[in-house]
Amino acid sequence: MDRARKRPIVYAIRDFPPGCGTAPSNVPDKDHFKNPRTSDDVVVENQSPDHSDADSEPSGASLIEEQKFRTSKHDRGLKQESPLPSSYHGRVLGASKHKGSCSKQEPESQHSDHVVAAPPTPREKVLEVLRAFKDVYRELDRNKQARRGGDSFDATARIDIKAQAFLESEGRHVNTEKRIGQVPGVNIGDEFQYKTELRLVGLHFKTMGGIDYMEVGGVKYATCIVASEGYGYNDKFDAGVVIYTGEGGNVISKHENKTEDQKMLKGNLALANSMRHKTEVRVIRGMERWDGKGKRYVYDGLYLVDKYWLEKGVSGKSMYKFKLCKIPGQPR
Incomplete structure (x- = not known):
């Protein structure tokens, strides 16, 4: 080949920009690589305008991304090739999330100071x-x-x-509505000092009468009776059996007090219907107080009316008698 036609050799002095080399600099880092054809160093500006420091911890990264970030800082001294193009360097990979939001949140009740009381x-x-x-x-x-x-x-x-x-x-x-059967929250053996307490808890609503009842479909059913024995009372208790005296017969007026035959009305009719339909009746025992002043009332459980009949009283007037038997399986 003719030496006169050889390409002239050109010598150039490359002026490296600030930030190159091993000396520390305040200028942001730049990506660089070797040009395989010319062996020249090519400097590429970091294309992330929003992040000047690629090593700053991303505030909006998820937990997985945060772990990747910490790993990259730990392995900084190793030469690794990034699987992403250089244009993605320095960008936050995870979208920013509002405070308190993450991909998997713990139940609020575990970290909340507010405790909701059970009803x-x-x-x-x-x-x-x-x-x-x-x-x-x-x-x-x-x-x-x-x-x-x-x-x-x-x-x-x-x-x-x-x-x-x-x-x-x-x-x-x-328990403000009348019901047949057990009353929620009242246990067998519960003791009360006044009939008014029986009313307040929904056990027996009549503070003056002994037979409480309700009407269902035009038929009266007994819900509860207060049976008392002792002086002035004709009721009797014996091993889960109650002999209860019906209501009525005592006529008290302004001018005279007299007795008459009891009638199959109101509470007496309700007890008779409870026998026919086999509905439960709550029984409360009126007992003498420990101090001897008045009575106390003890809830005795659920009974069924077994039968009823008429008999003559001391006054010679007819009165109803009801036999009630305690339903088996209840606490004593």
């Missing part, structure tokens, strides 16, 4: 009503002036009836 059980509701009754009763009992002053009703009214009326006006009573 009270029927038993707890009954006990709370009885506690409230005692509190109101004591307050009325302490207020002697309120009991003695005012109109004639205020002067003579029983404190337990006042306490019952107050609690009902405040909506502080439970």
Whole structure:
């Protein structure tokens, strides 16, 4: 080949920009690689305008991405090839998330200071009503002036009836609808001092009558009876059997008190219907108090009316007798 036609050799001095070499610099890092044809160093500007420091921890990265970031910092001294093009270097891989959001969140209840209390059980509701009754009763009992002053009703009214009326006006009573069978929250053996307490917990609604009943489809059914034995009472108890005397027959008027035959009406009819349809009747035993002052009332469980009949009383008038038998399997 003719030497005169050889390509002239050109010598160039390359002026490297700041940031190259091993000396520290404040200029952002740049990607570079060798040109395979010329063996020249080619410098490529980092194309991420939003991130000047590729080593800064990404605030919006997910947990997996955060682990990758920490691994890349740990292995910084090793020469590795990135699987991504150089144009992606320095960019946050995970989308920014709002505070508290992540791909898998723990249940809020595990980290929340706010604890939602469980609703009270029927038993707890009954006990709370009885506690409230005692509190109101004591307050009325302490207020002697309120009991003695005012109109004639205020002067003579029983404190337990006042306490019952107050609690009902405040909506502080439970089991407000009549029902046949067991009453939620009331256990066999529960003891009460006043009939008004029986009403407040939904066990027996009549504070003056012994037979409580309700009407279903035009038919009266007994729901509960209060049976008492002893002086002045004709009811009898014997090993899960109650002989109950029907209601009525005592006529009290302004001018005279007299007795007459009992009739198959109201509570007596309700007990007879309960026998025919075999519906449960709650039985409450009226017993003498431990201090001998009045009666106490003990819930004895569910009974079925076995039979009824008429018999002559001491006054010579007819009265109904009902035999009720306790349903087996109940606590004693």
